[in-house]
Amino acid sequence: MLRHLLKLIWKRKGRNMMLSLEILLAFMVVFAIAAFGLRYWQLYQLPVGHNWRAQWAVGMQSPTMQLPNDAALYDNIRRSLLAMPEVESVAFSAFATYDMTRWTEDYTLPDGSAKLTIDGMAVSDDYFATMDMRLAAGRFFSAIDDGADAVPVVINRKLAEYWFLGKNPVGQLFLLPREKEAPVRYRVVGVVEQFRSHGEYADPVYFMLQRWVPGVGKEAADFIMLKMKPGTPRVFEARLSARLKQVRGDWTYLVWPLSDARESMLRTQMLPLLILSVIAAFLLVMVAFGLFGVLWQNTTQRIPEIGLRRALGADAGHIYRQIAAEQMLLSSGAMLIALVLLVQLPLTGVLGDSLNWPVFVGAVALSAGVIYLLSLLCSLYPGWRAARLSPTQALHYE
Known part of the structure; x- marks a missing residue:
């Protein structure tokens, strides 16, 4: 079954090229956000070495x-x-x-x-x-x-x-x-x-x-x-x-509790992550629309093929699973290429401790989960639409 699906994907490589590129870019963007967030979580677990709960600061200026x-x-x-x-x-x-x-x-x-x-x-x-x-x-x-x-x-x-x-x-x-x-x-x-x-x-x-x-x-x-x-x-x-x-x-004196300064500092440091998250969410929505449109078009163009399979005894569940599995394989291929590129970062240490191996592995897992979920959701309706075609309706296109 896997070999058959790979052949089908390869025969439509021209159509799948741009879709794969979109998935690759989406994976890399989600990876960046996930790595950023995981590094922040990792840093937050470390001690700061001083207290702030009962401490106040006074700035003096002459x-x-x-x-x-x-x-x-x-x-x-x-x-x-x-x-x-x-x-x-x-x-x-x-x-x-x-x-x-x-x-x-x-x-x-x-x-x-x-x-x-x-x-x-x-x-x-x-x-x-x-x-x-x-x-x-x-x-x-x-x-x-x-x-x-x-x-x-x-x-x-x-x-x-x-x-x-x-x-x-x-x-x-x-x-x-x-x-x-x-x-x-x-x-x-x-x-x-x-x-x-x-x-x-x-x-x-x-x-x-x-x-x-x-x-x-x-x-x-x-x-x-x-x-x-x-x-x-x-x-x-x-x-x-x-x-x-x-x-x-x-002299002029400015007084503030360190708890307030801490809250302000955390908000400031979180701002880049929030901005990147909004950009990533917008990109994922665009990728989802593109993915859904391509899958819809693909299933429409493959109605004769689907009808032939139904006539040969394939039930609706087989058709549904085939559409979803093809999309998952396509996403896996795009992510594998992205992973080959991204793994160079921790290997070379170009980003230092900001992208250590625990952060890298966690970011890859989270990003892959997001892309797989997106792919699955986008393939549900086109797969359902293809699966509910009767052999008579599908073969009518021949």
């Missing part, structure tokens, strides 16, 4: 657009906020989590080898407790690092495994090369499993959190990170801003 790194001022801010019953912990950072800000530099090992682009963020000693972070190895930096010969940093597991695989990363040194000055030295004091400042849908990157000390260096911390008592209402924002105005009245 009239001169440049905050002074004044130790007394930051200490005053910290004490004033901790005096509020709703505030459990206060920390400072270069930027907030669930924000599109990104800071990267190219670092090397002490011998100048293994150059690597690393995302970083400067944070104060209280940042880890404020963000409910947990250690995988070593310790968080603190006052005991005052006067250290290198900037203390906490790195994520991904960076530790890339540079220090098979070694204890705690205590290891790396450098930030500079053209006209001596390189900046960094020493690893701790390792966290993960830290993704851009949220659940962000790809894991090489990340480090370096120590920032109020009053040390020229760079100021532009953000206050707060850990609030559970259940703190949004109306507390007004009181918080008023308290900060008492400390420095000429």
Whole structure:
């Protein structure tokens, strides 16, 4: 039966060529959407490395657009906020989590080898407790690092495994090369499993959190990170801003819960997937109309053939199954060609972790299921129409 169906498809290869091309393109588009969605689902399962449920952020801005790194001022801010019953912990950072800000530099090992682009963020000693972070190895930096010969940093597991695989990363040194000055030295004091400042849908990157000390260096911390008592209402924002105005009245303060920032970030990151899904749905509708029309035309042109089969004893079920099976085989051939092309992506690693093997296999399975379902639905009515022809009606066309 299979051999007979393949012969029938081959004899009509001219008519089936454009239909096969449509199915191939539809499969590739659905594959892209499925891979995109599965990668997002995969990323969502990974920890972000910090909490957001009880955390708030405050952005500070001065009239001169440049905050002074004044130790007394930051200490005053910290004490004033901790005096509020709703505030459990206060920390400072270069930027907030669930924000599109990104800071990267190219670092090397002490011998100048293994150059690597690393995302970083400067944070104060209280940042880890404020963000409910947990250690995988070593310790968080603190006052005991005052006067250290290198900037203390906490790195994520991904960076530790890339540079220090098979070694204890705690205590290891790396450098930030500079053209006209001596390189900046960094020493690893701790390792966290993960830290993704851009949220659940962000790809894991090489990340480090370096120590920032109020009053040390020229760079100021532009953000206050707060850990609030559970259940703190949004109306507390007004009181918080008023308290900060008492400390420095000429500055502007923008307050928001990280839960709101997270929701906004997730919506923004989902937007490309939604747009692609709408385009894919439109394409599938067009393919469905084309597929249905071609199958209708094919069954009309094959009425004499169908009548002959009925006259020779084939029942309606056999005709129905033949029409559906031919379409399934045609779809399988088109998808097989597409699969040969798409499998090159994970084999070559051109898309990196974005298209790993679990995502690839899952996307292929979902895409094949969609195309098979579409093919089956489009063949139901033409197959039923062909199956209900009586031999007398069909042979009348001869």
